[in-house]
Amino acid sequence: MTSWVPRLLPRNVRSLAASSENQRVEDGRRHQEAYGYFLPIQTRWQDNDQYGHVNNAVYYSYFDTIINHYLIRYCGLKTGLRTSPTVGFMVTNQCTFHTPVGFPQIPVAAFAVDKVGRSSVHYRLALFPPKPAGDLPAVEHRDFSDGFFFGHPRLAQFAALACTTGSAVHVFVNPATGKPTGLPEDFRPGLLRLVTQLPMPGTTLFSSWLFPPPSKPSAHPSQLPSSRHLLSFRREYDLSPRLSYKDTCDSTQGSQRSPRMITLSQNPQSYLQQFYQSETSC
Structure with missing residues (x-):
């Protein structure tokens, strides 16, 4: 009688499998379908470095802009330290660079939520460059002030693949004690609106952010897909x-x-x- 002894796969095979899965996740993050909210970013002359493109450190400020813009505009975040019951501390920040952008381009930042915890929020982020049409994207003042959601016609002016992807984690704390505190209840609807599953290459998956929650319709019907x-x-x-x-x-x-x-x-x-x-x- 033959006895079978379970064996682990060789380490290099396990490593290749993990690497392949990580690549699939990263590829999924580069698609517009992975994000629910978008905000045009006007690059500045000072953003460029001596190599003629936006310096890598500046991308973090772009992502910080779209995160806080959404929290203020759609979640009711108060930015005054003395008046806000909670403040968000950034505890993790990461960027992966694929292709460069530079002044005077107007890329669009993209934003989604991976996870909403008791006091923390995990964000998914990306930057999509304009299509190489020669002209700057036709964005309006309202696009910079309100942003827009997935399905908006403005997205047709931007590349389908992100030039930069990233992630970040906010922990919300009591400003008086500096200790983590539960998210305000009025924060959650806006954050949950952008919780989506990550689409894998070769599939198209839209989640609940495509249509706003029934209890709180979009303030801008024109932004529906x-x-x-x-x-x-x-x-x-x-x-x-x-x-x-x-x-x-x-x-x-x-x-x-x-x-x-x-x-x-x-x-x-x-x-x-x-x-x-x-x-x-x-």
Whole structure:
């Protein structure tokens, strides 16, 4: 009788497997679909270093800008140390650089939430350069003040792959004691809105941030994703535990075909119904 002895894979094989998985995760982070909120960033002459592109240290300020912009604009963060019940301390910050950008380009920063804890928030970040069209992207003052969400037509002006990806962790503390404290309840809806699963290469996965939570519709209906920009179809999207959606439109910009609802696990919210009534073609 033959006896089998379990053996571990050789260390180099295990290392290759881990390396391959890490690469898949990093590749997923480079796609626009991995992010829910976007903010154009105006580069400055002083951002460039002697090599003619934005210095690596400056990217952290871009990411810091979009994080705090979203927290102030959509989560109600108060920035006054004496008036705010909580302040966020950055405990982890990381960047991976793929391709450079430089002044006077206007890239768009991207933001998503990986995890919301009791007192900490894990962020996913990226920077997408403008497409090499020769002209600067046509952004408006409102884009800099409000930002926009995934699906906005402005995203068509930016590259599909990020030039820089990153991550960060905020721990929120009591400013009087300096000790971690629970997140304010009014923070959570805005943060949970951007919690998404990371899409892997070869798949397209949209999560709950594609459509705002039913209890708090978007303040800007024009920023809801347009069916004209949900291309590469005939696949099913699991948007959230509440919604399952499949679009049969296999359009390009030139073809005309109406999107159709295929399956819904529950009745869609009213704003989603209105959205599909108003959007009649791809």
